[in-house]
Amino acid sequence: MSREKVSGRSPDGSAPPYDVVVVGSVNADLVVHVDRRPAPGETVLGSDLAVHPGGKGANQAVAAARLGARVALLGRIGSDANGEFLRRALSGDGVELGHLLETPGPSGVALITVGPDGDNSIIVSPGANGRLSEEDVAGAADLLASARVVSLQLESPAAAVLAAARMAARVVFNLSPPAPVPDELLAMCDPLVVNEHEAEFLLGERGTPERQARALLALGPRSVVVTLGADGAVVAERGSVIAVPSPRVDPVDTTGAGDAFTGALAWRLSKGDDLADAAAFAARVGAASVRRPGAQSSYPRMEEVRAL
DSSP states (O other), X not given: OBSOOOOSSOTTSSOOOOSEEEEOOOEEEEEEEBSSOOOTTOOOOBOOOEEEEEOHHHHHHXXXXXXXXXXXXXXXXXXXXXXXXXXXXXXXXXXXXXXXXXXXXXXEEEEEEEOTTSOEEEEEEOGGGGGOOHHXXXXXXXXXXXXXXXXXXXXXXXXXXHHHHHHOSSEEEEOOSOOOOOHXXXXXXXXXXXXHHHHHHHHTSOOOHHHHHHHHHTTSOSOEEEEOGGGOEEEEETTEEEEEOOOOOOOSOOTTHHHHHHHHHHHHHHTTBOHHHHHHHHHHHHHHHTTSSSSGGGOOOHHHHHHO
């Protein structure tokens, strides 16, 4: 089902607005696979170092673009070699980069260890991402206002995230990494997207996913999605809570799977799908993404999603 089906072109015959504008981080992911993670003070040997394009903002943009969305990214990269590497990767996947700004100094970097079960642990050094400002957002006001959906996360400064939300027609907000956010931002979320750990952070208590979804909805968002990894997601709107299953796959690397889900969700919402249908599609995209190593390198195109 859908709320509204949108035409391929604007009424005046010009190119359509962007389906999704992502405001967020762009990182170089430095990935090592390990048999087990080290205890404090311990050294373990891992695989050869692999470098992949990543960052929650860039990941979501690429995930949507690979599925066929028209996507633009607002963010910052550094003047280092990683910055040029990241720009090339995004451009190669068709993401519009007119608002990807350069900051003197290092780009963002994520240090990622992947265990034998495919689960990961991540440390992020924000680098240039930490310099995204409210002034940068103001400079992209026309872009943000014309987008069907604006997708946001918290690897960029909270002030810039809030400024972008104020300009958006519809906000998809992923509370990751978890941090306190103002009620004003929560009230603009449609949906707020969290995993179980992020939900627990925001609520201050554990609970079943269904209970978490209802409690989060009471905090003010217009809708909520609680992602559950291999178990799919729970979707909550006023008067309804729906469980959405995920296809069963053998995971290789879960890095970036949540971003694949969120990027796909934002795109389907921009095309008029209702929230439950969009989440069901996004769960398939997330499942497809864990079958290969890396974040963006693992993201599927539409034919692969259809095959699931």
